[in-house]
Amino acid sequence: MVKWNPLKNSTNNANGFQSLLAEFQSHKITAKNSIVCMEATGVYGESLAYFLVGKNFKVSIENPYKIKRGFDISPKKTDRIDSKRIAEYALRFIDELTFWSPRTEILEEIRIFLSQREQITKQKISLNNALKSLKKKFHQSEKATNLYEEMITSCTTKLKYIDKEIEALISSEPEYKQIIENLKTVPGVGNMLAVHMMVVTEGFESHLNAKELCSYLGIVPLPYESGKSVRRRTSSSGVGPSVLRKLLYLSSMTSRRYDEDMKKYFFRKVAEGKSKKLVLNNIANKLIKILVALITSKKPYIKNFLSINPMLLKKT
Numbered sequence: 001m002v003k004w005n006p007l008k009n010s011t012n013n014a015n016g017f018q019s020l021l022a023e024f025q026s027h028k029i030t031a032k033n034s035i036v037c038m039e040a041t042g043v044y045g046e047s048l049a050y051f052l053v054g055k056n057f058k059v060s061i062e063n064p065y066k067i068k069r070g071f072d073i074s075p076k077k078t079d080r081i082d083s084k085r086i087a088e089y090a091l092r093f094i095d096e097l098t099f100w101s102p103r104t105e106i107l108e109e110i111r112i113f114l115s116q117r118e119q120i121t122k123q124k125i126s127l128n129n130a131l132k133s134l135k136k137k138f139h140q141s142e143k144a145t146n147l148y149e150e151m152i153t154s155c156t157t158k159l160k161y162i163d164k165e166i167e168a169l170i171s172s173e174p175e176y177k178q179i180i181e182n183l184k185t186v187p188g189v190g191n192m193l194a195v196h197m198m199v200v201t202e203g204f205e206s207h208l209n210a211k212e213l214c215s216y217l218g219i220v221p222l223p224y225e226s227g228k229s230v231r232r233r234t235s236s237s238g239v240g241p242s243v244l245r246k247l248l249y250l251s252s253m254t255s256r257r258y259d260e261d262m263k264k265y266f267f268r269k270v271a272e273g274k275s276k277k278l279v280l281n282n283i284a285n286k287l288i289k290i291l292v293a294l295i296t297s298k299k300p301y302i303k304n305f306l307s308i309n310p311m312l313l314k315k316t
Contacts, residue, residue: 037061037086038061040298106169120162121155124155131149166195180198182300188259189249197291206291256283
């Protein structure tokens with residue numbers, strides 16, 4: 001592992017990446033004797049990650065907050081200090097690093113479509129709200145109303161087109177399609193939640209630990225206690241993919257209404273004094289456990305399924 005401050009004036013394009021590679025070579029840094037650790041910066045660092053993986057480097061993309069927590073609190077912040085800390089973090093926690101690999105073309109395209117879908121959905125909601133406000137005004141403008149209605153219709157058409165494209169991409173991969181159909185057999189789970197689960201688990205191949213996935217999504221209840229005096233209400237972190245968390249919340253509400261077991265669980269916990277929002281969050285955790293189990297088993301949901309403890313089978 002080599003600790004090194006990256007080239008300060010490298011540009012974030014193909015020419016800059018080649019300059020960076022030349023700088024690596026001048027320091028005798030190769031794919032065999034080094035690991036490249038980067039902070040997660042979204043699309044900004046994506047091209048560099050693709051370039052380095054294409055050159056056979058092992059690339060680890062870590063959460064900036066996770067790196068920050070590994071060091072003493074300091075107000076100092078420069079590119080040189082940050083790069084040194086990232087290198088030191090990678091050296092200290094080398095056994096805990098996970099290595100990044102490019103998504104398949106299908107997954108990447110679905111991910112782009114999902115992002116577009118969310119943006120258009122927000123735009124459509126905003127337009128609907130504006131139209132409602134306009135219709136409540138004393139002075140009505142027919143031209144303005146028609147313009148809003150045209151834009152809303154355009155958004156609806158675009159959403160239908162995106163849904164068809166996502167469906168076509170999934171249909172081109174029979175295994176994806178089958179697992180998604182299995183996930184939709186769970187009461188309350190719709191197509192969008194199943195597709196988002198496919199993306200977040202990298203095509204149903206990674207992050208298939210229910211507890212870790214719930215933590216990543218920010219729906220795990222976290223205690224806040226210190227001694228006898230500091231005790232706050234247990235709450236979830238609320239970090240992670242907001243769209244998937246929203247879909248899970250909506251699914252938990254649907255599951256609470258139409259799944260008899262979840263309905264009984266909900267009312268029992270509310271009767272015990274638990275808040276409704278907390279119980280719905282618990283249902284979301286249960287849904288994740290069920291979905292992960294279906295992904296790993298590649299089987300549809302079976303109501304009233306009971307898991308048998310392997311130890312009981314040994315006794316019989």
